[in-house]
Amino acid sequence: MAILKEAYKALETIVGARYLSDDPVICQGYQSGPAGYENGTGYERVMTKLPGAVILPRSTEEVQKIVKICVRYTIPYVPYSTGFYGPRSHCHVGNELLIDLKRLNDFEFDEKHWYATVGSGVVYSQFQEECLRRGGYVVIGGGGAQASVIANLIGDGWSPLSHRIGLPHRRILGTEMVLPDGEILRMGSLAVGDDWYWGDGIGPDLRGLLRGYTGLRGCLGIVTRMAVKVLPFQPERLQPTGISPNTALALPEKRVKWINYIMPSKEAQVKAMYEICKAEIGGAVTKVPLFWRAIAKAECKEEFWDLWLKETPETVANFHIVRVLLIGFTSEEQLTYDENVLSDIMMELGGQPRRTKPSDESWIKNADSAGMWLMCGSYVSVDYVIETLKQATEHGPVYAELKKKYTPPLMPDHGDPGWFQTFELGYQGYSEFLIYWDQDEDTTGVDHFYLETSKMNIDHRFYTALIGPHQPLYLTGPKYGPNYHEWMLKIKNEFDPTWTCHPPVPFAHDEFVERAPWMHELKTWESPKKSIYPKWLEKQLAAEAREFRESLQERK
Amino acid sequence: MPTTKVNLETTDLNNYKYDMSRCIKCKGCYWVEHTYMPGVKFSTRCPSNVWNDFDAYGAFGKMRIGHAMVEKKLDWSPKLLEIIYADPLCGACDVACKRNLDLEIGLSLEAMRVKAVQDGVGPMPAHKKIARNIAASHNCFGSEHGDRKGWLTPDIQVAAKADLLYFVGCTASYTNPEIARATAKILNATGTPFMLMEDEWCCGNTLQSVGMLDEARELARRNIDRVKSTGARRVLLSCAEGYRMWKVEYPKLLNIATADLPFEVVHLTELADELLRQGSLRMTRPVNARVTYHDSCSISRLADPWTPWSGERGWMGTVSPPLKRRRGTHGLYAQPRNVISNIPGIDFVEMIRIRENAFCCGAGRGTKEAFPTLASSSARHRLEEVKEIGAEVLVSACPWCKNNFAQAVREDGEAVKVMDFAELILASLEA
Amino acid sequence: MKHKDELAKIVGRENVSDAEDVVLRYSRDLSLVPPGRPELVVWPTNAEQVSDILKWSNKHNIPAVPVSSGIHFNGGAVPRQGGVVLDLSKMNRVLEIDQDIKQVRIEAGVTWGQLTAELAKQDMRVIMPLAPHADRSVLSDFLDREVPTNTVYDYGEPMQAFEVVWPTGDIFRLGSASVNGYPDSGSHGGNPSGPGIDFYRFVQGAQGTMGVVTWTNLKIVHGTKKDKVFFAPVDDLAYAQEFLYRLLPRRVGQEVVLLNQTDLAALVAENFPGDFERLRATLPPWTLVIVISGLARRPEEKIAYEVKFLQELVKNEFRGLTVDEALPGFPGLGSRMLPLLRNPWPADGPYWKNRWQGASQSLFFIARPEETPRFVEIVESIAPQYGYPVADIGSYIQPIEHNRACQVEFTFFYDRKDEACIAALYMDAARALVGEGALFTRPYGDLAPMVYERAASYVSGLKRVKKIFDPNNIMNPGNLCF
Incomplete structure (x- = not known):
C-alpha cells in the first residue's frame, strides 16, 4: 500500500512535482543504513524502513500544510534535516513520508545582538564561519560540521568549547515550530511579535517541548527556524591551511x-x-x-x-x-x-x-566525528x-x-x-x-551492550543520555523522575493524538526489543499492558512485526 | 579472520560493496570542507545534488542506491539511470570522503555506470551518439576526421620530431581551435619544440566516463602505442579531461601504473610553470584585468596518479597489501596560479571555492550532452561566485569548462569574459 | 473548619492557620495587584506534605498558591481566587555546599540573607540581582528569572537540577537529579535538562502556576580576591549603550549596571530626604557602574588586563566618556557601591525602593540595548500626563549576556495615597511600551492579559501544557493566562 493517491496529489500542490517523489530510487537514497551513526545495529535493521515518499518544503507554511495533510490522511511522517543522526531520524514504519528540510536554508545574522536566525537546512560549518567572520563563535556539536544546526541544538549540541559556552538549551532563542497537529508555535520573543532575539517564554517556557537532556528525535513536531545565540570570540582570523x-x-x-x-x-x-x-x-x-x-x-x-x-x-x-x-x-x-x-x-x-x-x-570548525568511523566502520x-x-x-x-x-x-x-x-x-x-x-560481524553483542549500559546507569544511579527515545521507554521511565515517561507520553498524546509524527518514537526502542528475539533475554522490565497507540498504528505495527518474524523464519 | 579478495576494477560493482556499505551520510561529499567553508553562500561542492535536491543525487544517496543494486534490491529504471548519469564525476565527493573515511566514492560511481553498460541499459542516448561518432570519425562530434588539424595556421612551427608531443584532443581540434593555436604559439614563443600525433584520435574521455570501458580501452591502447612509436618523452595536454585520461584512466584501463607509462604526461599549466621558472616563458605584455581561475576537476582533484591494486580485505575492513589512496593531493593547484599571478598588470583574485573544494562547471564526462540543464545550472552557480568576487575574466584550463561557462555567459548576457589558460598566457606574450 | 482539619492532618495543626491577621498578610503584597483572600495558610515542611496538600486541593478543587519569600513586590503570590496558600518558608535548609563543583542545594524557603551568609563562610557567593531583599527566596527569584547584575558569564541561568511537585501532587525530580535515589547517587544534580523533555522550562517564569519547586541546585562562585569599581557619568544613554556593545562582548567586568540619578540616589542614599535629594540633584543623569575583579589566582594580573582594555577602549573610541574609579563629586561611592552589589538588601528596614515614598512600583522588561533611549522617552512622555514628575522616575538598565540584551526597569516611587494614579500610569506606560516592542517575559498581574493577547499561538500551547500538569487548574488560578 503506497501513500494514498489523493493525499499525494494534495502534497504535490504544496511543493510542486519537482519537490515530491515516491520513486523507489529516490526513496532508496534516504535509507538509514547500511552505515552511519548507530547503523549496523539491530535497531537499525529492525526498526527502519525506506520512506514511502519524500517531500522537500521551502517554508514553515509549506511544512504546516504538509503536516496537516498527513494528519488528515493519517500519513506517518518524519522530519529530516541532514539525516546524519542515524536510524532514529529515519522512517520507522511503512509508507511514511520523509520531510526533508534541507531547502529551509534561510540565514540572518544580527551581529550587534549576537544571534543568527537559521533554517533547518543550515549546517554548522556554514554557521561557524559566519560567526568567526564577525568575531563570534558557536559550538559545533559532535555530529560535526555538516550537521544541521537546528537538529543538533534540539538533540545534542556540545563540544569541548562548552567549557565556556555551556548547555545548548540556553542558546535556543526565538523558535518557530510546526506542532504534530499542524499548529504553528512561536516561542521566545517571537511569541509576541516578529523578533527572534530572546529565548525566554512569556511566563512558562515552552522551549521545554523542544528536547530533553537529549533529543526527541523528531517525534514532537518540526522546528523550521530558530534564532541561535552566538558568543563573542576574538577578532583575529583563524586561517585555513593545507590541502x-x-x-x-x-x-x-x-x-x-x-x-x-x-x-x-x-x-x-x-x-x-x-x-x-x-x-x-x-x-x-x-x-x-x-x-x-x-x-x-x-x-x-x-x-x-x-x-x-x-x-x-x-x-x-x-x-x-x-x-x-x-x-x-x-x-x-x-x-x-x-x-x-x-x-x-x-x-x-x-x-x-x-x-x-x-x-x-x-x-573550532569541525567537531569531526566522521573520522570516528575510520577504524572499524x-x-x-x-x-x-x-x-x-x-x-x-x-x-x-x-x-x-x-x-x-x-x-x-x-x-x-x-x-x-x-x-x-x-x-x-x-x-x-x-x-x-x-x-x-564492524557491522559485518554478529552485532548481537553490540545491541546487548547498548541496552545493558542503560541498566548499568540505573544501577549506579548515573544520569545518562540513554533516556527518552534512546532506550526502551519503560525501562528508563520508572527509574528517572520517577516516571518521566508518563509525562512525556501525555505530552505526546496532547500534541500528537494521531501519532502521525514519527511513530512509534518515543516507544520505538521498546518495539525493537519486542520484535528482536535476540533481545528477549534482556527484557527485565514491565511494558504497558494496554497498547499506548491509536488503532491505526497498533494495527500497522502488528503487521510489520509479523512481517519481520516471517522474514526471520525465511532466513532460517 | 576470513578475508575477501578485492581489487579496484570498476567492472565489478561488488569490489565497492564495502565502500558503499560504509558511507555514514556525513555529507562531507556535498559541503565544502569545513576548514575552508566560506559561510552560507557558496558552501556546496556537488553539482549533481545542487541540480536536484533529493538525497539520491548526492554521493551519500548514490552509495545507498549502489549498495541496493549489489544486493539486487533495485531494478533498472529511467530514474536510476538519471541518478547515475546526471553527474560530472568531478571527484569533489571522493576527495571529501577521503579526508576522513577513505571510501572509494569516485570509483563506486564509475562502477555503477559500468554495470549499467554491462546490463545493456546504459549509457544515455546522447552518450551512445558520441560513441558512434568516435567509432565513425574518431572524434566526439562526428566531424570530418580529415579536418582534425584544421586549427593549424601557417605561423605555427611544428617539429617533425621532438621530445614533447602535443595531444590536441577533440575540442581544441574542432570546436576550440583558439586553444590549440594559443598552446602551440606559447610553445613556439618559449622555444619548446613539439610534435603532433600523425593521426590523432579521440582520447576516449566520454567513453571511459560513461562506463564503455571496452571501447575506451581500445583507444587507450592505440593512443599509447602511437605515442610510443614517435619516441616522445612527454605528452602535453591543453585539455584537462585529456590529461586525466592519459595520466590516470589509460593506466587504469590497462591495469598498469601511471609510472609505468613510457612517457610523462603534462598539462599546459604545469609546463608553463616549468617554463616560467626556467625563464623561457616571458610574459611581458600587461593584461590589465581582474582575473580569477577555475580549477578544472581533471587536472586537480582527479589527477592523482594511478597504481593498480588488488589484495584482501579482512579484520575491521583493513586491506593488505597496503593501498595508497588517491586523495586529490597531487592536483595541479599551485602551477596555474603561479603562472597567472606572474602576468604583469593582472589583478588575480581567488574564487571562494578553490582547489579540491572547487565547484565543478558541470559539463565534463558526458554530462553536458546528456543533461544540459545540469551543466548550465552548475555553470550559472559558479558564475555567481565569479561575480561575487568581482572578476572580469574567468580562466580555466579545460575547453569543456570554457565552453560551458561561455554558453551561460552568452545566454545570460553576463559581463564576464571566459578564457582558456592558454589564451591568457598568449595575451601576455609580446606580439 | 473541615478544610483546616484535613490540612492539619497533613502538616500538623501548628502549620496551618486561618487566623485573620495571617490570612490578611497573604492577601496582598507590595505591588498594585488587587488583593485576594486565601482561606487558609499552610506551612509544609517537606515535599511529601506539599504533594498531599496538592492532592487534597485537586480533590476539593481548591486553589493552591505557593509562596516562598517573606516579601513580595510583583503580585505573583497573591491568591486571586482564594484557596490555600502554601508557604514554603519553613523549608529553608541549605542542604549541601560543594566548592569543587561550585554548587549549593537549597530549599525553597532559603532567603538571600541566609544563603549569602552561609556561603560567605566558605568564601563562596552567588551571582544575584540588584540588591534583592534579604527575605526573598533565592529559588523563587531565579525561578522568576530575576536578572543578575553579572554580565560576564556565557551561560546564564543559575538553576541546576531541582525537585518539583506537579499540581497533581506527583513528586518529580528533573535533570540529573532525576536519578533513582538522588542525592545518594552517582549523579549530583548539575544538569537541569531532561529527562525525556525539558520539564524545567515549564516551571520557569510560571509564577507558581505549574507546580511547587521544593529544592534546587544552584551555581555558586568563588569569592573575588580584589575588586575595583569604576564609574562613568553618562549624559547620553545611546552613547553609553554603544560603549557597552563594545566593552561587554570582550568579557570585561563582573557586575555592570546602569542607573539613572533617581535610582542610584535611592539605592545609595544614607538618609531621606536629605542625602537622597542632594544626590539626586547632583548625580549625572545616568551612572554606569563596572566592577572589575581579580579571581582566585593572580588577581592583580586579571584586573590589570581588564582595566587596560577598558581604558584603551575609552581612549581610542569613546573619548566622550570618562571612566574612573571615582565618580567626580561623590567620593567613596565605590566602597558604598560594592557591598550593595554583593549583598542582599537588609531586612531590618524598608526596601531600597520604598525608603523614599513608602511605596514603589517597578515596570520591567527585556529589550535590545539600542532601544533603551526610546523606551525612556516613552515613559518620560507618559508620566507627566499623570502628574508624575519625570525626575522622580527611577530607571535601571541591566545589561545581559555581553550586552546582547538588557532588562529595563522603570520604578515609580509613590505614596500609598496615590496608588490609583500610579496604577493608571503603570498600565498606560506598559501598554505604550508593549506597543513599541518591549518584551514582557514576566507579565505580572494585569500585564498578563495585555501581553498574552499578542501571543495567541503561545497561549494555546501554554494552556495545552498546563492542562497536562494541572488538569483541574488548581495552581494559582487566575494568574498569567490560566
Whole structure:
C-alpha cells in the first residue's frame, strides 16, 4: 500500500512535482543504513524502513500544510534535516513520508545582538564561519560540521568549547515550530511579535517541548527556524591551511592556543580541571582518549591499527592528558594571564606541557566525528552525559568494565574509559563513552551492550543520555523522575493524538526489543499492558512485526 | 579472520560493496570542507545534488542506491539511470570522503555506470551518439576526421620530431581551435619544440566516463602505442579531461601504473610553470584585468596518479597489501596560479571555492550532452561566485569548462569574459 | 473548619492557620495587584506534605498558591481566587555546599540573607540581582528569572537540577537529579535538562502556576580576591549603550549596571530626604557602574588586563566618556557601591525602593540595548500626563549576556495615597511600551492579559501544557493566562 493517491496529489500542490517523489530510487537514497551513526545495529535493521515518499518544503507554511495533510490522511511522517543522526531520524514504519528540510536554508545574522536566525537546512560549518567572520563563535556539536544546526541544538549540541559556552538549551532563542497537529508555535520573543532575539517564554517556557537532556528525535513536531545565540570570540582570523586531507585552521597564537599537559595521575588530571574552573580560565578543558591520537597520526585505517595495537592496557590507563584551549577573548594580555594561571596550576600538580601544534583540526570548525568511523566502520557514542565533574570522572571506568564482556564484537580498546571535560567553567562535567565495531560481524553483542549500559546507569544511579527515545521507554521511565515517561507520553498524546509524527518514537526502542528475539533475554522490565497507540498504528505495527518474524523464519 | 579478495576494477560493482556499505551520510561529499567553508553562500561542492535536491543525487544517496543494486534490491529504471548519469564525476565527493573515511566514492560511481553498460541499459542516448561518432570519425562530434588539424595556421612551427608531443584532443581540434593555436604559439614563443600525433584520435574521455570501458580501452591502447612509436618523452595536454585520461584512466584501463607509462604526461599549466621558472616563458605584455581561475576537476582533484591494486580485505575492513589512496593531493593547484599571478598588470583574485573544494562547471564526462540543464545550472552557480568576487575574466584550463561557462555567459548576457589558460598566457606574450 | 482539619492532618495543626491577621498578610503584597483572600495558610515542611496538600486541593478543587519569600513586590503570590496558600518558608535548609563543583542545594524557603551568609563562610557567593531583599527566596527569584547584575558569564541561568511537585501532587525530580535515589547517587544534580523533555522550562517564569519547586541546585562562585569599581557619568544613554556593545562582548567586568540619578540616589542614599535629594540633584543623569575583579589566582594580573582594555577602549573610541574609579563629586561611592552589589538588601528596614515614598512600583522588561533611549522617552512622555514628575522616575538598565540584551526597569516611587494614579500610569506606560516592542517575559498581574493577547499561538500551547500538569487548574488560578 503506497501513500494514498489523493493525499499525494494534495502534497504535490504544496511543493510542486519537482519537490515530491515516491520513486523507489529516490526513496532508496534516504535509507538509514547500511552505515552511519548507530547503523549496523539491530535497531537499525529492525526498526527502519525506506520512506514511502519524500517531500522537500521551502517554508514553515509549506511544512504546516504538509503536516496537516498527513494528519488528515493519517500519513506517518518524519522530519529530516541532514539525516546524519542515524536510524532514529529515519522512517520507522511503512509508507511514511520523509520531510526533508534541507531547502529551509534561510540565514540572518544580527551581529550587534549576537544571534543568527537559521533554517533547518543550515549546517554548522556554514554557521561557524559566519560567526568567526564577525568575531563570534558557536559550538559545533559532535555530529560535526555538516550537521544541521537546528537538529543538533534540539538533540545534542556540545563540544569541548562548552567549557565556556555551556548547555545548548540556553542558546535556543526565538523558535518557530510546526506542532504534530499542524499548529504553528512561536516561542521566545517571537511569541509576541516578529523578533527572534530572546529565548525566554512569556511566563512558562515552552522551549521545554523542544528536547530533553537529549533529543526527541523528531517525534514532537518540526522546528523550521530558530534564532541561535552566538558568543563573542576574538577578532583575529583563524586561517585555513593545507590541502585535503591535511587541512587545519592556523591559530593566531597570541589570541588562541591549544596546550596539552601530561599529568602524573588521574587524581592530578581531575584536580587540574577543578582548579582551572575555579580560576575561570580557558576556552576548552578536556581529556582525550589515547586512540584519538592514533587516529590523528594515522594516514589510513591500516596504519591506525598498526599504531593502536602497539598500545596496552597499561599505556591507556596511564595516559592522563589535559588539553586546554586558551582564548584571548579580551586581548592578548588576557591570553597571557590565562597561560600564567594555567602554568601555576600545572606546576603545582606536576603537569608537563607537550609540544602542541598552533592549529585546530577538530573542535573550532569541525567537531569531526566522521573520522570516528575510520577504524572499524561502525561507531556510536554510546553515552554522552552532562552532569558534574564528579560523575564525569567516575562514569567511564564503569562503562569500560561492562564493555569487556562485549569485546568482541566491540573493538579491542585496551580498556579505554572514554573521556571527560568541563562545561560552563566547571558547573557541569561531561563524559562520553564510544564504541566501535564492524557491522559485518554478529552485532548481537553490540545491541546487548547498548541496552545493558542503560541498566548499568540505573544501577549506579548515573544520569545518562540513554533516556527518552534512546532506550526502551519503560525501562528508563520508572527509574528517572520517577516516571518521566508518563509525562512525556501525555505530552505526546496532547500534541500528537494521531501519532502521525514519527511513530512509534518515543516507544520505538521498546518495539525493537519486542520484535528482536535476540533481545528477549534482556527484557527485565514491565511494558504497558494496554497498547499506548491509536488503532491505526497498533494495527500497522502488528503487521510489520509479523512481517519481520516471517522474514526471520525465511532466513532460517 | 576470513578475508575477501578485492581489487579496484570498476567492472565489478561488488569490489565497492564495502565502500558503499560504509558511507555514514556525513555529507562531507556535498559541503565544502569545513576548514575552508566560506559561510552560507557558496558552501556546496556537488553539482549533481545542487541540480536536484533529493538525497539520491548526492554521493551519500548514490552509495545507498549502489549498495541496493549489489544486493539486487533495485531494478533498472529511467530514474536510476538519471541518478547515475546526471553527474560530472568531478571527484569533489571522493576527495571529501577521503579526508576522513577513505571510501572509494569516485570509483563506486564509475562502477555503477559500468554495470549499467554491462546490463545493456546504459549509457544515455546522447552518450551512445558520441560513441558512434568516435567509432565513425574518431572524434566526439562526428566531424570530418580529415579536418582534425584544421586549427593549424601557417605561423605555427611544428617539429617533425621532438621530445614533447602535443595531444590536441577533440575540442581544441574542432570546436576550440583558439586553444590549440594559443598552446602551440606559447610553445613556439618559449622555444619548446613539439610534435603532433600523425593521426590523432579521440582520447576516449566520454567513453571511459560513461562506463564503455571496452571501447575506451581500445583507444587507450592505440593512443599509447602511437605515442610510443614517435619516441616522445612527454605528452602535453591543453585539455584537462585529456590529461586525466592519459595520466590516470589509460593506466587504469590497462591495469598498469601511471609510472609505468613510457612517457610523462603534462598539462599546459604545469609546463608553463616549468617554463616560467626556467625563464623561457616571458610574459611581458600587461593584461590589465581582474582575473580569477577555475580549477578544472581533471587536472586537480582527479589527477592523482594511478597504481593498480588488488589484495584482501579482512579484520575491521583493513586491506593488505597496503593501498595508497588517491586523495586529490597531487592536483595541479599551485602551477596555474603561479603562472597567472606572474602576468604583469593582472589583478588575480581567488574564487571562494578553490582547489579540491572547487565547484565543478558541470559539463565534463558526458554530462553536458546528456543533461544540459545540469551543466548550465552548475555553470550559472559558479558564475555567481565569479561575480561575487568581482572578476572580469574567468580562466580555466579545460575547453569543456570554457565552453560551458561561455554558453551561460552568452545566454545570460553576463559581463564576464571566459578564457582558456592558454589564451591568457598568449595575451601576455609580446606580439 | 473541615478544610483546616484535613490540612492539619497533613502538616500538623501548628502549620496551618486561618487566623485573620495571617490570612490578611497573604492577601496582598507590595505591588498594585488587587488583593485576594486565601482561606487558609499552610506551612509544609517537606515535599511529601506539599504533594498531599496538592492532592487534597485537586480533590476539593481548591486553589493552591505557593509562596516562598517573606516579601513580595510583583503580585505573583497573591491568591486571586482564594484557596490555600502554601508557604514554603519553613523549608529553608541549605542542604549541601560543594566548592569543587561550585554548587549549593537549597530549599525553597532559603532567603538571600541566609544563603549569602552561609556561603560567605566558605568564601563562596552567588551571582544575584540588584540588591534583592534579604527575605526573598533565592529559588523563587531565579525561578522568576530575576536578572543578575553579572554580565560576564556565557551561560546564564543559575538553576541546576531541582525537585518539583506537579499540581497533581506527583513528586518529580528533573535533570540529573532525576536519578533513582538522588542525592545518594552517582549523579549530583548539575544538569537541569531532561529527562525525556525539558520539564524545567515549564516551571520557569510560571509564577507558581505549574507546580511547587521544593529544592534546587544552584551555581555558586568563588569569592573575588580584589575588586575595583569604576564609574562613568553618562549624559547620553545611546552613547553609553554603544560603549557597552563594545566593552561587554570582550568579557570585561563582573557586575555592570546602569542607573539613572533617581535610582542610584535611592539605592545609595544614607538618609531621606536629605542625602537622597542632594544626590539626586547632583548625580549625572545616568551612572554606569563596572566592577572589575581579580579571581582566585593572580588577581592583580586579571584586573590589570581588564582595566587596560577598558581604558584603551575609552581612549581610542569613546573619548566622550570618562571612566574612573571615582565618580567626580561623590567620593567613596565605590566602597558604598560594592557591598550593595554583593549583598542582599537588609531586612531590618524598608526596601531600597520604598525608603523614599513608602511605596514603589517597578515596570520591567527585556529589550535590545539600542532601544533603551526610546523606551525612556516613552515613559518620560507618559508620566507627566499623570502628574508624575519625570525626575522622580527611577530607571535601571541591566545589561545581559555581553550586552546582547538588557532588562529595563522603570520604578515609580509613590505614596500609598496615590496608588490609583500610579496604577493608571503603570498600565498606560506598559501598554505604550508593549506597543513599541518591549518584551514582557514576566507579565505580572494585569500585564498578563495585555501581553498574552499578542501571543495567541503561545497561549494555546501554554494552556495545552498546563492542562497536562494541572488538569483541574488548581495552581494559582487566575494568574498569567490560566
